[in-house]
Amino acid sequence: MSARRRYWLMKSEPDTFSIDDLERVRTEPWNGVRNYQARNFMRDGMQVGDGVLFYHSNTEVPGIVGTATVASKAYPDETQFDSKSVYFDSKSTREEPRWFLVDVAFERKFSRTITLDEMKQHAARLGEDFALIRRGNRLSVLPVSAAQWKYLLSLE
DNA sequence: GCCAACGTTGGC
């Protein structure tokens, strides 16, 4: 028995890893998340098959650029053990890994970007629990309700 | 490039 499909939004800086990069490689380990809340969403909340809104942050026009799916259960982020990686964490051990990730698989690139600006205009409809447009929210992985997912896709 | 927001670290 599997629980109902859940939905998420995951941010990536397109200069580092864009939706086009994901389309090219098809599946990517979502490494480098070093925020506990974001980690908890991946480790404790995500299941294979969940829907992901792929969001481009820190770019000229930030917004949702496509969809992906969660393609694995959570497992330890290998980069935390790599002393040469920028994501290296000297306090993490293989016995007790601190950071987890999931694999994310490309699904679809939108015909256009659903911009952050546009989402703000639809704030009333998206609701107060839509974390992306709550002031000051910097989480790079955040939950999206089924209603928000449906509504955001309808904007394309 | 600036800087507000805010999570994390570390001294006490």
Add this chain to the structure above:
DNA sequence: GCCAACGTTGGC
């Protein structure tokens, strides 16, 4: 356990 200092995120 408080909280100032610091570092990072990410919109603008």
